Amino acid sequence: MVYKNFLLRCLFSVIILSIYFIISYINFNLVFYLILLIYLIILLEIYLYFKKYKFIPIIYIALSLICFFNIDFKELNILDFNLLIIIIITFDIFSYFFGKAIGKTKLINISPKKTIEGLVGGIIASSSFAIIFSYYFEILINIELFMYIVLVIFSSLSGDLIESFFKRKNDLKNSSNIIPGHGGVFDRFDSFLFSIIVYSIFISF
Numbered sequence: 001m002v003y004k005n006f007l008l009r010c011l012f013s014v015i016i017l018s019i020y021f022i023i024s025y026i027n028f029n030l031v032f033y034l035i036l037l038i039y040l041i042i043l044l045e046i047y048l049y050f051k052k053y054k055f056i057p058i059i060y061i062a063l064s065l066i067c068f069f070n071i072d073f074k075e076l077n078i079l080d081f082n083l084l085i086i087i088i089i090t091f092d093i094f095s096y097f098f099g100k101a102i103g104k105t106k107l108i109n110i111s112p113k114k115t116i117e118g119l120v121g122g123i124i125a126s127s128s129f130a131i132i133f134s135y136y137f138e139i140l141i142n143i144e145l146f147m148y149i150v151l152v153i154f155s156s157l158s159g160d161l162i163e164s165f166f167k168r169k170n171d172l173k174n175s176s177n178i179i180p181g182h183g184g185v186f187d188r189f190d191s192f193l194f195s196i197i198v199y200s201i202f203i204s205f
Contacts, residue, residue, distance in 0.1 A: 009096060013089050020085065024078065032073045039065050042186045045176045057166045064193045067200035079137050083130060084199055087152045088191050090129040095122025111164035123153055152195055159194030163187065
């Protein structure tokens, strides 16, 4: 079951990445509309499926959306944004895999399935992919890059935990059943939502 879910998670990530890279190759500015569509679907999920305190996650999504609007896709460095996406997706996939495969030590009560082993495995795998990506595309590898990678990883984790907290408050296992085998769109993009807040602040300064 671990490997089945892992493969499903990888398959979904490959599909999303393929759509993202195809659109960005055609016209990177169109990525703005793709991500905006994801935000709108998440807001719809919350409106339809979250019965308790739904205004709180709506405010959270709205804050993330405001930070997203702060990003100028016409001026944005495509490699920097691609690096952000790579870090988020690889951390999500491999923290899940290592957590399911060897995880024994619970990380936090908000999300009982999260483990320290999964966190460490996700950090190592995501950092490795980020460094390989940076080396291949000649992004300067220095202490600032390592700090940035760690910042994005922990913002991804924070986004995951925030979404788990909202689901627990609403007695939900998944944010919806839109994506077979994966739960809802909020479930799959939870790490991105908080990371985009951090990213927006990062590029502003």
